[in-house]
Amino acid sequence: xxxxxxxxxxxxxxxxxxxxxxxxxxxxxxxxxxxxxxxxxxxxxxxxxxxxxxxxxxxxxxxxxxxxxxxxxxxxxxxxxxxxxxxxxxxxxxxxxxxxxxxxxxxxxxxxxxxxxxxxxxxxxxxxxxxxxxxxxxxxxxxxxxxxxxxxxxxxxxxxxxxxxxxxxxxxxxxxxxxxxxxxxxxxxxxxxxxxxxxxxxxxxxxxxxxxxxxxxxxxxxxxxxxxxxxxxxxxxxxxxxxxxxxxxxxxxxxxxxxxxxxxx
Numbered sequence: 001x002x003x004x005x006x007x008x009x010x011x012x013x014x015x016x017x018x019x020x021x022x023x024x025x026x027x028x029x030x031x032x033x034x035x036x037x038x039x040x041x042x043x044x045x046x047x048x049x050x051x052x053x054x055x056x057x058x059x060x061x062x063x064x065x066x067x068x069x070x071x072x073x074x075x076x077x078x079x080x081x082x083x084x085x086x087x088x089x090x091x092x093x094x095x096x097x098x099x100x101x102x103x104x105x106x107x108x109x110x111x112x113x114x115x116x117x118x119x120x121x122x123x124x125x126x127x128x129x130x131x132x133x134x135x136x137x138x139x140x141x142x143x144x145x146x147x148x149x150x151x152x153x154x155x156x157x158x159x160x161x162x163x164x165x166x167x168x169x170x171x172x173x174x175x176x177x178x179x180x181x182x183x184x185x186x187x188x189x190x191x192x193x194x195x196x197x198x199x200x201x202x203x204x205x206x207x208x209x210x211x212x213x214x215x216x217x218x219x220x221x222x223x224x225x226x227x228x229x230x231x232x233x234x235x236x237x238x239x240x241x242x243x244x245x246x247x248x249x250x251x252x253x254x255x256x257x258x259x260x261x262x263x264x265x
Contacts, residue, residue, distance in 0.1 A: 001014065013054065013087075019051050021094065024096045032056050057077055097121055097124075130189075143160065214226060
């Protein structure tokens with residue numbers, strides 16, 4: 001399987017199909033395959049003329065799994081994505097991030113705006129701006145505490161305990177996942193959000209107990225749009241037909257970013 005190295009860590013990546021490239025970033029405790037490959041995203045997007053580029057974050061899937069929190073965080077994970085683009089010779093791509101992937105994607109969109117044509121932030125919410133009750137500073141410690149348990153934490157809320165299962169069954173290393181959760185993911189400021197140049201679709205599940213919903217996040221982005229999927233939660237959003245169709249349609253749009261924006265979000 002293809003890998004590249006950065007900071008001494010081996011990072012797994014894979015490419016499917018041909019056409020306009022879209023890099024897909026998964027959530028914490030899972031992997032590219034566990035978040036997207038198992039639920040039809042590759043077939044849908046590649047079948048509609050997009051090249052799907054997947055990677056496993058360090059600490060996840062088939063990438064190396066350091067146990068030091070300083071190895072993770074927005075800056076390090078975003079740096080891995082830029083290294084992947086350079087490794088593959090991709091100057092500009094569309095970018096999609098799910099949950100933790102949306103945190104990293106938003107960081108990339110405002111720090112490297114020249115590298116991205118479109119952005120999708122999915123299974124995400126206003127907490128990315130630091131707004132309670134779903135800010136990273138509030139969520140991540142609870143997640144890390146659940147991952148520290150030697151056995152399934154049945155006494156914790158189901159949406160928190162679920163990550164213990166993901167880390168043991170999909171991600172493969174609870175200690176690495178806990179280290180990732182303990183790292184630094186600063187909120188995006190209003191000024192930073194204003195630096196995002198490309199159109200961005202924010203997709204939230206109506207009943208997401210992990211990151212909530214994201215109307216204010218979409219409004220903070222110059223060319224943001226917002227879609228809330230009725231009845232969906234943080235986990236089943238990845239297999240939701242409406243979400244997949246909307247993302248595919250958005251990624252295949254053409255035109256000027258300004259023209260593509262929606263005044264009403």
